[in-house]
Amino acid sequence: MPTSITTSPQTPRYQEKREAILSAAALLFNEHGLRGATLTDIAGNVGLVTNSVTYYYRKKEDLAKACLLRSIAAFDALALAAAEPAAVPERLRAFLRGLAHLLADIEEGRHPPLIVFNDIRALPERAEVFAAYTNMFRRVRTLLTGEETAALTRDDLNARAHIVLSVANWMGPWIGRYEAGEYERVADRVSDILIGGIGSAGSSWSPPDAEAAWRPAGSAESTSEAFLRAATVLVNEQGYRGASIDKISARLNVTKGSFYHHNDNKLDLISECFERTFAVMRQALILAETCSGSGWSRACAAACALVRFQLSAEGPLLRATATSALPDKAQRDRVRTTLRRLTERMNSVIVDGMVDGSVRPLDPAIAAQTSIATINAAAELHRWAPNVTPASAAGFYVRPAFEGVLCPSGNAGGAQ
Secondary structure (H helix, E strand, O other), X not given: OOOOOOOOOOOHHHHHHHXXXXXXXXXXXXXXXXXXXXXXXXXXXXXXXXXXXXXHXXXXXXXXXXXXXXXXXXXXXXXXXXXXXXXXXXXXXXXXXHHHHHHHHHHOOOOOOOOOOOOHHHOOOOHHHHHHHHHHHHHHHHHOOOHHHOOOOHHHHHHHHHHHHHXXXXXXXXXXXXXXXXXXXXXXXXXXXXHHOOEOOOOOOOOOOOHHHHXXXXXXOOHHHHHHHHHXXXXXXXXXXXXXXXXXXHHOOOOHHHHHHHOOOHHHHHHHHHHHHHHHHHXXXXXXXXXXXXXXXXXXXXXXXXXXXXXXXXXXXXXXXXXXHOOOHHHHHHHHHHHHHHHHHHHHHHXXXXXXXXXXXXXXXXXXXXXXXXXXXXXXXXXXXXXXXXXXXXXXXXXXXXXXXOOOOOOOOOOO
């Protein structure tokens, strides 16, 4: 079944109305998730009744697919345009500058809004979107392929492309704190961090030896903890509405009655998932603030601990973008405020490194955003590097995020 109905003449008015529907849908999907936004809300935002929207897109899933494919095509075009320079650093700068110009155009109304790539897995029929995203990912990976990266394995390049694309996708939600005229300058600072890392000339990569001291953990193993982990995985994949009580129970091979024996309701369980995620992040960042060592070593250690947790049996953490899963706006705002505050804690550790000389002069607020984006994206790392393990993730994934994507290879535990 095609994504849109194409039997009617594609008149300018038809195209204009369809673009208006896509724009309204992108904004609502970003705010409420693919399953949270309704056709009625989308129709209302463009002055239509629901039946009028279905003239253009038969189902909400068709509309969501069209929004995702439009965003994927936009990123693919940015990567294609950035491929001309011969050197990898210049390609990355061109890619992120192109993204900055696109985001500025969206901010100032010259380009329609784009959906972020958060809820692809929430689509019931997602093969076409997955294929398009994978092709776009490969084009971004090509930007990293050159003399500077000739010694890297395919999995190394996959992990680094995942970092670049995750940081780029993360820019949309936070770059709005700057004026649109500053977006290019912000993109150049992001590029500088992705290419050169954050450490000063005297700071070498050395993940923490005392792993136990840097290992954040959830609650002790229990049935309630198992429900939290199952709900976290499903919310990350399918959003709040997709993570139904039936699916959570089925993931644990328990009955719906067992769910209600251990949980009052789904909303409270999902709220506890956020609190669990924030508690784990807070624990690692408090250690980074209070332990001995340079600011560089403590920031690296916190990131290693959190990525290790993401890939462990205790993980994952809820994706930051899962805030759209919450149906209550006040609760979404509280969760987003907490995440901003935790990002500021990483910022302060990076500032400590600048003070003690272990972190080079850079924009610490942007460095904190790139660090948190990398940590957040680790939950999807297995898709691109299936052999990575919690033990190998530090050198394989965190190191290029903190030393720059051109740094030497870290062993992914046998990945080739």
